[in-house]
Amino acid sequence: MRFSIRRILRWLVALALGLAAFSVGWAALYRFVPVPATPLMLIRAAGGAGLEHDWVPLSAISPHLARAVIASEDTLFCGHGGFDWAAIEGAFEDNEEGARLRGGSTISQQTAKNAFLWPDRSWTRKGVEVWFTLLIEQLWPKRRILEVYLNSIEWGDGVYGAEAAARHHFKKPASALTRREAALLAVVLPSPRKWSPNPPGAYVARRAGIIERRMAIVERDGLAECAR
Template sequence: MRRLLRWALIGVVGLVAVSLLWAALYRVVPPPVTPLMLIRAIGGSGLSRDWEPLDRISPALVEAVIASEDSGFCGHGGFDWAAIEDAFEENEDGKRLRGGSTISQQTAKNAFLWPDRSWARKGAEAWFTLLIEQLWSKRRILEVYLNIIEWDDGVYGAEAAARHHFGKSAAALTRREAALLAVVLPNPRDWSPTRPGPYVARRAGVIERRMALVRRDGLADCVR
């Protein structure tokens, strides 16, 4: 039993050390690939992705993503506890699943982990969220997020998405285009920013109005 416990402790320490080094590396080095990219590629999807620093991505997209995904991004430490509580309440008794993930959590999940809804993966996501909140700046978190998030089948990151959907660079996106890209993030393989259905078009209008509030209230100041 003592030997088993010793090996278990060694394993835990090893995992912690590897995760710390991994997160520290991605603080300065762009993630070359993510688990989701590999899974999609094995499944037959292509891989279109061009890394761009945050200052070469339209500020409108920054505002749109914060407005749509996580308006408290600059103020929290990685978790929006009110949103998590609301999600748990709405997910009870077989109700339709609702997410409560922040941009930090989504970045941790996409950069380091596999797509799954198990408690093990959720626990690992929480751990990596804590790590990047401590080791990275908010600007770095958003930069990585915007460069690895999926925006269509085989399309990852703002630059590839802008060119795929609108035929322009991420730096040239308009406010409307940015809002449309932000709206489809929850379901990028089924929703289209260039052929928006009624819900996507209506929701993009809401996001455009919220973008003005993000700018007015300084909700994106931590990444300026």
């Protein structure tokens, strides 16, 4: 019996090491290779949502959009190591009674989730997300993290990434997005299949004005310098 338990433990250790090595290699590959599709894209497509996704380098995306998502989603992006601990602490406090995970995710965490993981709100998925967030923060520069984020995020039913979003919603390439259009796209990120950037509803239009003012602060204080 002791031999069997030890054998099982050895197999478990070997499996864990194998998975860790695979994840490191996967993250290292995406440091240089465009992410062809994410688990969410494939799941949505299998459900009949379609798939609009065109990878473009960060240099082909309007800097307005980089500033807009940083202003809207993660103003400390260029300076943190992957986690905004104050935001995470606040999210846990807000959800303590229901033990639900909500809010507090940085752009790095969202990138790890989108590029590598399945859509779920379980503790297991969240734990794996932490691991991949640590990996990409160590293996990728911030510019690459933002590039993958902007090419992978959902911006409508079956619409993924900045290029597809710009063409779908504004009939132009991502490089030509105006300041206002970038703010409108940033606003709908929490609920891209519910809200529309064009035409925007009253809430989206009002919120876009707030994001535009924050973008000015981001630019003034150099909070998006890592995206250059």
